[in-house]
Amino acid sequence: MKFKFKFFLATLVAAMLTVGAIGSSGAQEMKFWRIGTGGAGGTYFPIGGLIANAISSPPGARACDKGGTCGVPGLVAIAVSTNASVANMNAIHAGQLDAGLAGAQSVTQGYNGQGKFAGKKKDKVRVIANLYPEDMHLVLAKGIKLASLKDLTGKRVGVAAAGSGTQVSVRMILKHYGIKADEHELNLGQSTQRLADGQLDAFFYAGGTPFAALIQLGSTKGFDLYKFSDDERKAINKIIPYYVESMIPAGTYENIKTDTPTIAVNGQLVTSVDQPTDLVYGITKALWSKKTRSLLDKGHAKGKAIRLETALKGVLIPLHPGAEKYYKEIGMIK
Numbered sequence: 001m002k003f004k005f006k007f008f009l010a011t012l013v014a015a016m017l018t019v020g021a022i023g024s025s026g027a028q029e030m031k032f033w034r035i036g037t038g039g040a041g042g043t044y045f046p047i048g049g050l051i052a053n054a055i056s057s058p059p060g061a062r063a064c065d066k067g068g069t070c071g072v073p074g075l076v077a078i079a080v081s082t083n084a085s086v087a088n089m090n091a092i093h094a095g096q097l098d099a100g101l102a103g104a105q106s107v108t109q110g111y112n113g114q115g116k117f118a119g120k121k122k123d124k125v126r127v128i129a130n131l132y133p134e135d136m137h138l139v140l141a142k143g144i145k146l147a148s149l150k151d152l153t154g155k156r157v158g159v160a161a162a163g164s165g166t167q168v169s170v171r172m173i174l175k176h177y178g179i180k181a182d183e184h185e186l187n188l189g190q191s192t193q194r195l196a197d198g199q200l201d202a203f204f205y206a207g208g209t210p211f212a213a214l215i216q217l218g219s220t221k222g223f224d225l226y227k228f229s230d231d232e233r234k235a236i237n238k239i240i241p242y243y244v245e246s247m248i249p250a251g252t253y254e255n256i257k258t259d260t261p262t263i264a265v266n267g268q269l270v271t272s273v274d275q276p277t278d279l280v281y282g283i284t285k286a287l288w289s290k291k292t293r294s295l296l297d298k299g300h301a302k303g304k305a306i307r308l309e310t311a312l313k314g315v316l317i318p319l320h321p322g323a324e325k326y327y328k329e330i331g332m333i334k
Helices: 009-024 044-055 085-094 104-112 165-177 188-196 212-219 230-239 277-287 290-299 301-305 321-329
Strands: 031-036 075-081 099-103 125-140 156-158 182-184 202-207 244-248 260-272
Touching: 031 044, 031 085, 044 075, 044 099, 044 260, 044 277, 044 290, 044 301, 075 277, 085 099, 085 104, 085 125, 085 165, 085 260, 099 104, 099 125, 099 165, 104 125, 104 165, 104 260, 125 188, 125 212, 125 244, 125 277, 125 301, 125 321, 156 188, 165 202, 165 230, 188 202, 188 212, 202 260, 230 244, 230 260, 277 321, 290 301
Parallel strands: 031 075, 031 099, 156 182, 156 202
Antiparallel strands: 099 260, 125 202, 125 260, 244 260
C-alpha cells in the first residue's frame, strides 16, 4: 500500500531542528509518527496536519513553557495523504501507519469485522479521541435538480474514493433506494474537477466543513448542495446508525445561501494497540493542551469543533490504554 507523504511547514522545520540537534548532541532520540488522513482537498488532511504539529516536539525545539511546542519530546509526527477511513484502518492494523483519522462507522465496523470488513477484523485498532462531526455533502452541478435521492438514477455520480468510509456509506444508501447510477470512484479533488468540467452530474463526500476544494469550485464554476428530506435522514439513520441528522449552515460555502439539511458521522483519531502506552498518553495529553487549543481554533474552521468535552462521544470500541490513562487522570472516566 502506497501513501503520499505531505509535510506541513512546521513539520519540515521540526525535521531540520531534529537534524541539527542530533548532529550537535545526539542526546535525544527522534521518532517519526505517521498519521493517515485523506485527500489534500478534504478536511482530514489539514486537521491531521494541525494534530501532527501539535503533538510534535523534535529535539532542539523550545520547551512548552518557553513558547515552544507542547508535544511529546523527540516526536516528529507527519500527516500522510491517503484514501481516508477504510484505508487508514487497514494500514494501522497492518502496522503501515502509526495512527489515522477515520469515521466512526469504519472504526466500529473495522474493529468488529462487519460491513466492508466482514471476516477481516481490524481488532488492533484503538481510539485516542473523538474529533468532530463529518457532514455528508451531495454536491450537484449547476442546473441539476433532484426532487429526491431516487432522481440520481441514470446520472453520473461520484461515490468517493475506493477505501473510503464515505464510499461504503454511499453504496449502502444507493442500494437502499434502488438507485442505478453511473458510478465513478473518485477522491474529492477529482470529483470537483470532473463536476467543473461537465463530466459528473453529482458527487458524494463526507467530511468536516468547509472543504477547500468546494470553496474553490464555488468561486469558479459554482455548485449546489442537495437538501436531504426529513424522511431520507430518518431512513439513512436506520440503515446506517452512525449517521445522524445534521445541518450545513448557510454561508459555510459563500455561494450556498440557505441551510442544508444533511446527515453526519463523527470523525475519530485512532491508533494501534501495539503503540506504547506512555507514548499515546503523551500524545493524548498534548492533543488537549492549551497550545493545541489555540492551533485548532486558528488553523481550520472545523478545528473549533474538536473539544475535550466530546472526546469520548460515540466511541464504541476500546480506547488505547495510553489515552484511557489520560482521561482517567482528568476525571472523564473512572
